[in-house]
Amino acid sequence: MQAVKMYTTAVCPFCIRAKQILKSRGVSEIEEIRIDQDAVARDQMMQATGRRTVPQIYIGSTHVGGCDDLIALDHAGTLIPLINS
Numbered sequence: 001m002q003a004v005k006m007y008t009t010a011v012c013p014f015c016i017r018a019k020q021i022l023k024s025r026g027v028s029e030i031e032e033i034r035i036d037q038d039a040v041a042r043d044q045m046m047q048a049t050g051r052r053t054v055p056q057i058y059i060g061s062t063h064v065g066g067c068d069d070l071i072a073l074d075h076a077g078t079l080i081p082l083i084n085s
Contacts, residue, residue: 002060002083004029007045009036014067015055021070022057025080059083 004027008015019030035042035054049056049063057064059082064070073079 001026002062002085003031004083005031005033005058007033007035007041007049007056008054009034012054018055018057018067018070021067021074021079022083025074025083027083060085 004022006015006018022030033041033045035045045054045056046052049065051066053066055066057066057070062082064073064082070079073082
């Protein structure tokens with residue numbers, strides 16, 4: 001199973017939803033990087049992804065994007081294969 005990393009904040013409903021989806025697909029551990037507590041991490045996220053919004057999700061080395069992108073992968077049937085690759 002691929003490692004999952006998620007840039008998040010404390011009160012983000014999209015982050016909560018993304019975590020629920022990932023856990024329902026068998027992901028037991030998510031490395032959360034709280035950008036509301038770490039300005040350096042926020043800058044790193046923005047440089048790596050080109051985005052300012054959370055969540056920003058990585059599965060392995062693949063940048064999935066945000067919650068809507070995660071949902072789209074799930075509906076397309078490609079999320080579980082990506083997690084398990």
